[in-house]
Amino acid sequence: MTSIAAACRDILLTSDPAAKVTLARATARAWRRGELAHRFDVAMPDEPARPAEPELLAPSRMPKRGRGGSAKGRLALLHALAHIEFSAIDLAFDAAGRFGAQFPRAFSDDWISVGADEAMHFAVLDRRLRGLGSRYGALPAHAGLWEAAAATSHDAAARLAVVPMVLEARGLDVTPDTVARIEAAGDHASAGILRRIYTDEIRHVGFGSAWFGYLCANGGFAPAAHWQMLVTQHFRGLIKPPFNDSARAKAGLTREFYAPLAVN
Structure with a gap:
């Protein structure tokens, strides 16, 4: 049986946003069904895999965005939030895979559920961006998350x-x-x-x-x-x-x- 650590590592090493969302949701379902072993037998990567877009910039190089009042400002805001949620998928599954052995099983339950939430958040934000004529990756994003x-x-x-x-x-x-x-x-x-x-x-x-x-x-x-x-x-x-x-x-x-x- 595949371990939860191996499943978390696979998510972190998946760069394509749509594939990461799909894998995150599938992993959460498999965990709830008892199809993954509560075992921590592989190490988490130092960094997650990155998609080709968005371009990641240092905070000092990020263009200033508005507060969401204008259409352009809302796109920039929604894109920034989508990037936060995309990064949060990795943060949640990294926490489960990296630290789960130090805690009761409920710790993994919680952070895998968080990862599934973050995947859903990213998916709905990306869908909203597309509905507004944009997409995740169309703007630069913060490199420091x-x-x-x-x-x-x-x-x-x-x-x-x-x-x-x-x-x-x-x-x-x-x-x-x-x-x-x-x-x-x-x-x-x-x-x-x-x-x-x-x-x-x-x-x-x-x-x-x-x-x-x-x-x-x-x-x-x-x-x-x-x-x-x-x-x-x-x-x-x-x-x-x-x-x-x-x-x-x-x-x-x-x-x-x-x-x-x-x-x-």
């Missing part, structure tokens, strides 16, 4: 602290205003997609918070203080307001974690 994974590849607690509890939590902060702007521009279809993603991301951040708490309880660490130490060591960006405190709290990420690191 895998940096957080590479910086935390050695430490499950650091990965959970940075990826779901910083990067995905930031999405909870900014999405409600983004939805409001897109609604105001009359693009109700795109706004509906982002509302669905927002709801799912609360659950994803919650998985990160819960498993981070599990590690802290087993290691005898104070969760908030340990999170702050790991974020300071491994996250190169800023923890900055405004914060969506209510959504973060629903996900188990309370102000005692992030308020001491906030930069105004």
